[in-house]
Amino acid sequence: MTSMAQPLLPTPIEGLETPALLLDDARMRRNIARMRTQLARLGVAFRPHVKTNKSMDVTRLLMDSPSGPITVSTLKEADYFAARGVRDILYAVCIAPNKFAHALQLLRSGVRLSIILDSMETAELLVAFAQANGACFEVLIEIDSDGHRSGLAPDAPELVPIGGYLQQAGMVVKGVMTHAGSSYDSSTLDGVRAVAEQERAAVVTAAQRLRAAGVACPVVSVGSTPTALFAQHLEGVTEVRAGVFVFFDLVMAGIQVCTLDELALSVLATVIGHQADKGWTLIDAGWMAMSRDRGTAKQAVDQGYGLVCDLDGRPMDDLILVGANQEHGIVAHRDGRLADLTHLPVGTQLRVLPNHACSTAAQFPHYHVVGTDRQVHHIWSRFSGW
Ligand SMILES: Cc1ncc(COP(=O)(O)O)c(C=O)c1O
Known part of the structure; x- marks a missing residue:
């Protein structure tokens, strides 16, 4: 209604x-083309973050295929896009126990949902829920690449034990992910480039530590609009999640x-x-x-x-x-x-x-x-x- x-x-x-709210169609399409060209140059897959647009009409233009992949910031977003045929969804905010059932419901509806966490506490709660419900979750461990908000430091002692615990308990450790939110505080493009390299290095280091300990870690995921657009290279990274680039805004213009x-x-x-x-x-x-x-x-x-x-x-x-x-x-x-x-x-x-x-x-x-x-x-x- x-x-x-x-x-x-x-x-x-x-x-x-x-x-x-006006959306300039030509500008949006140019912005999407710009990001695609950059990611093709960097040789990484694209998992657009759709929290900026929250609209199937916009997201359709961003996805590689009608089934995704995408990144979401709420499970309601996941529901919305799943109901419209998207099948490969990363929920990129650390999961809480009161969302386990919702996540399982999405999995059982045929969505390939991956979730993130950054502590043994959550890992244990998740495993207990999964075992009680005969479920298997695909999990990425969140890495803090810049002290901006959540995540484990790339050299955190807990990282490998969490990965090992999840794997032994039958969960799929899909990989590691980080979001270099401090790129928004940069005042120069050189500053953004430096944050991009820090973001890349942090998450690649974390992936290497997990792999060295025998924890499979196929996905290495980074993403913010500034770092995606100004990364010099993304060696070791498999996918980029950027979102706000689709519209851009004054903050992005302010960091050039x-x-x-x-x-x-x-x-x-x-x-x-x-x-x-x-x-x-x-x-x-x-x-x-x-x-x-x-x-x-x-x-x-x-x-x-x-x-x-x-x-x-x-x-x-x-x-x-x-x-x-x-x-x-x-x-x-x-x-x-x-x-x-x-x-x-x-x-x-x-x-x-x-x-x-x-x-x-x-x-x-x-x-x-x-x-x-x-x-x-x-x-x-x-x-x-x-
Ligand atoms: C986990 C995560 N990934 C990716 C993004 C996308 O960043 P941006 O909107 O700068 O492209 C965000 C944005 O907040 C995020 O929180």
């Missing part, structure tokens, strides 16, 4: 009720991984008023539309809650969303100067580029897929929740 009146397509974006004209996602918004004495123009896209993500706040150029563009997607005169209430966005000049914004009367439509594509897209139930003619050609649904 949707409350949105479905317009006859194609329809000009000017006719849309706002806020609306992409240019502003590669950003495929924007929020269409409408001017609803002015506070001339403050230099503000109010639009109908606040944080409910843009999200609260302030990922550019710690970058060299702080883009507030988003970079304001005209209807063709061209940035306007250094206007950003300096503030965001639930439904009100406050547009002003980046440098705080008071300027005459009467060229933006009430009713003017603007496109706002998001800081973080994953969080902004998550605010909307649909993508309005826009062609180079500025017309909406498709409305693609996406899902949310856990």
Whole structure:
């Protein structure tokens, strides 16, 4: 069920009720081609992370075949894609005991689901559940390549015992995986290249240690958009999981991984008023539309809650969303100067580029897929929740 009146397509974006999430079809396809070219050069398989798009229509364009492979961030994502024919799914957040039954249900429905963990504690709980239910799970051990969040250090003493325990207990130790989240904090491309090499070396070291101890470890999986696009080589790695590249966003542009004209996602918004004495123009896209993500706040150029563009997607005169209430966005000049914004009367439509594509897209139930003619050609649904 949707409350949105479905317009006859194609329809000009000017006719849309706002806020609306626009997806630039040509940019998205170029972004996908760019990643594919890079991964072909590196000689690694692609297991796209679909948490950014959460939509079968987008994911179809990313997958090698209708059955996958893909990476997901929730089991609900796994359900959604499995119901649409995807069969090879990696759930890339450490499993918790209250999700074992759900994972088993996916396995028994014919999905080749792999799960991850990073402790003996979880391994023992998983094995107990598997043995009680006559199940066998395919497991990857998560490696921490940069101190960013979860995972075992590549030289952690527990690594080999966990792998050995899982294997002896009849589980399939599919391999090791890592996510170099610190690449998002890089300020130069050389910095990204260094993180990419650190990511590669960490996970390859972990795989070598497991193999030397007799633990089969066929899969060596890495992935973040910056490291995938700027890795010099990926020797020893078998697959890459990247996700946000499909749309890119201001954070990625801030680390120079992409240019502003590669950003495929924007929020269409409408001017609803002015506070001339403050230099503000109010639009109908606040944080409910843009999200609260302030990922550019710690970058060299702080883009507030988003970079304001005209209807063709061209940035306007250094206007950003300096503030965001639930439904009100406050547009002003980046440098705080008071300027005459009467060229933006009430009713003017603007496109706002998001800081973080994953969080902004998550605010909307649909993508309005826009062609180079500025017309909406498709409305693609996406899902949310856990
Ligand atoms: C485990 C894992 N793999 C891959 C990715 C993809 O990273 P990116 O969105 O930078 O491509 C993420 C993103 O958070 C992740 O958590």
